[in-house]
Amino acid sequence: MAEGVYFSNAGTLTVAGTGGTPTATTVSAIQGVKVEPRFDIAKAYGWGSILRLGAAQYNFEVDISIEWIKWDPTKTTWLGAYWLGAGTANGSVNDTNTPQTYQAVLTYTSETGTLMKLTVSGIVFKNMPIDAKMGEWVRVSLEGSGSNIVIANQ
Numbered sequence: 001m002a003e004g005v006y007f008s009n010a011g012t013l014t015v016a017g018t019g020g021t022p023t024a025t026t027v028s029a030i031q032g033v034k035v036e037p038r039f040d041i042a043k044a045y046g047w048g049s050i051l052r053l054g055a056a057q058y059n060f061e062v063d064i065s066i067e068w069i070k071w072d073p074t075k076t077t078w079l080g081a082y083w084l085g086a087g088t089a090n091g092s093v094n095d096t097n098t099p100q101t102y103q104a105v106l107t108y109t110s111e112t113g114t115l116m117k118l119t120v121s122g123i124v125f126k127n128m129p130i131d132a133k134m135g136e137w138v139r140v141s142l143e144g145s146g147s148n149i150v151i152a153n154q
Helices: 079-087
Strands: 005-018 022-045 052-071 102-110 117-125 142-146 146-151
Touching: 022 102, 052 117
Parallel strands: none
Antiparallel strands: 005 022, 005 102, 022 052, 052 142, 102 117, 117 142, 117 146
16 A cells, blocks of 8 residues: 655634533634654663663653644634643633643645645643734734544545
8 A cells, every 4th residue: 555645724722611621712824833652661681781772662742833823713712722721722821830722733735636634632731822913913822732643444
């Protein structure tokens, strides 16, 4: 079976509800997304050999960076209001230690028409920088990490 070349052409960012369950609230389209699942690796060596005797993986995370966001103008609440309110979407800082979580769904299309869907869930963003230059569109670039990833061909 020949491998196809995939083209990244669609992505959405969804606010997760109570307990991290995704809701139907898709707040924005996203582009320029980099996803990097990773483990920390512990290596074991013995006293009498220079060769590695074993390895163990731990601390799984999915690093995600988004270069560009265009929020849905039909939504009454902007993405940053969810981030500040940690679930309340009231636009002011909510006094809670539970962060707002998100889910990113990315769709890739191969040259043969096969779709690959990549879903990163449990995403948290440490900060929400907004780049607003005079005479240009407001740009929001995000970096965060998710707790899980699912990759499926459709």
